[in-house]
Amino acid sequence: MSDEKLTPLRARIDAIDAQILALLGERAGVAQEVGHIKAETNAPVFRPEREMQVLRNVAERNPGPLADGDVQTIFREIMSACRALEKRVTVAYLGPVGTFSEQAVYQQFGHAVDGMPCASIDEVFRAAEAGTADFGVVPVENSTEGAINRTLDLLLQTPLTISGEVSLPVHHSLMTASGTMAGVERICAHPQALAQCQAWLNQHYPAVARQPVSSNGEAARMAAEDGTVAAIAGEIAGEKHGLQVVSAHIQDDPHNRTRFAVIGRLRTSPSGHDHTSLVLSVANKAGAVYNLLAPLAKHGVSMTRFESRPARMGTWEYYFYVDVEGHSDDERMARALVELKENAAFFKVLGSYPCSL
Numbered sequence: 001m002s003d004e005k006l007t008p009l010r011a012r013i014d015a016i017d018a019q020i021l022a023l024l025g026e027r028a029g030v031a032q033e034v035g036h037i038k039a040e041t042n043a044p045v046f047r048p049e050r051e052m053q054v055l056r057n058v059a060e061r062n063p064g065p066l067a068d069g070d071v072q073t074i075f076r077e078i079m080s081a082c083r084a085l086e087k088r089v090t091v092a093y094l095g096p097v098g099t100f101s102e103q104a105v106y107q108q109f110g111h112a113v114d115g116m117p118c119a120s121i122d123e124v125f126r127a128a129e130a131g132t133a134d135f136g137v138v139p140v141e142n143s144t145e146g147a148i149n150r151t152l153d154l155l156l157q158t159p160l161t162i163s164g165e166v167s168l169p170v171h172h173s174l175m176t177a178s179g180t181m182a183g184v185e186r187i188c189a190h191p192q193a194l195a196q197c198q199a200w201l202n203q204h205y206p207a208v209a210r211q212p213v214s215s216n217g218e219a220a221r222m223a224a225e226d227g228t229v230a231a232i233a234g235e236i237a238g239e240k241h242g243l244q245v246v247s248a249h250i251q252d253d254p255h256n257r258t259r260f261a262v263i264g265r266l267r268t269s270p271s272g273h274d275h276t277s278l279v280l281s282v283a284n285k286a287g288a289v290y291n292l293l294a295p296l297a298k299h300g301v302s303m304t305r306f307e308s309r310p311a312r313m314g315t316w317e318y319y320f321y322v323d324v325e326g327h328s329d330d331e332r333m334a335r336a337l338v339e340l341k342e343n344a345a346f347f348k349v350l351g352s353y354p355c356s357l
């Protein structure tokens with residue numbers, strides 16, 4: 001196509017961009033006004049339920065041809081930038097940079113945040129509990145490997161609540177500094193990633209040693225410095241360390257996803273499409289679990305997840321991590337929770353939050 005034909009189209013794009021820019025400025029000005037009102041009343045700046053409503057609205061109103069997911073990505077960043085004008089939030093996550101946890105931070109908060117990489121899940125909780133970070137993002141479960149037990153244990157004790165959830169597709173790649181497997185003696189990754197790629201590794205590199213390390217980001221860093229190391233990590237981590245992809249999408253389940261919880265002091269209001277997370281325990285008697293959960297069925301509350309963890313305190317046999325559909329402020333749910341509490345030896349509402357996109 002000749003430039004002659006492109007020039008008028010580009011002039012139109014420039015004119016549209018000018019309009020978009022003017023509207024963005026106007027929107028940001030309104031967000032600043034909201035920020036002033038919030039500052040006067042000491043109200044929280046980050047409102048996950050409102051942001052989720054905005055994202056659902058734009059998908060509903062999207063005239064095309066842009067995909068709903070792409071329009072939502074753009075609006076997530078617009079809200080992130082507007083929110084940062086009110087106050088920039090600090091979010092702790094399981095580092096180092098380049099991990100899926102960091103991606104989960106951006107998926108929830110957009111890029112106008114200050115990320116705080118932490119060395120462990122414990123440290124993420126500590127940062128959010130101490131107030132060094134406004135929020136923390138921690139992995140809760142993986143669709144292939146199941147629960148992240150350390151997170152479950154820490155959720156039991158923390159005074160924080162779950163204020164949001166993020167579900168991310170997790171695609172792993174095998175990467176090296178050279179882009180080939182020549183001279184590679186070990187394949188390094190977080191134990192979860194090694195487990196998620198087990199069948200593929202058995203088939204393609206059965207003779208190469210596998211070494212679990214603290215994170216996929218750390219594996220990528222090692223591979224960048226040492227030609228005998230290949231890393232399994234997300235491609236973002238690989239790019240950050242200048243690695244090249246040997247094989248992409250090597251996870252055994254192509255639909256592999258990890259769910260993250262956003263933890264903080266914020267009690268999120270209903271968004272219209274929410275989940276509530278609970279921890280429960282009952283004395284070890286026949287029919288006890290059945291009776292414990294009966295109020296959910298009675299009040300028409302659907303359960304979306306049921307996970308048990310051995311209690312290590314000796315008093316009870318198991319803690320049950322239960323996710324249900326709805327918000328604890330919903331009338332039906334509130335009634336069910338009162339009855340659940342009566343039946344339970346231990347009862348804790350971890351939080352109600354908008355369902356992830």
Ligand SMILES: O=C(O)C(=O)C[C@]1(C(=O)O)C=C[C@@H](O)C=C1
Nearest residue numbers: 034045046047050051079082083
């Ligand atoms: O509606 C608000 O409370 C705002 O502060 C505005 C806004 C937005 O940009 O739309 C920004 C931050 C909040 O998390 C939610 C929404």
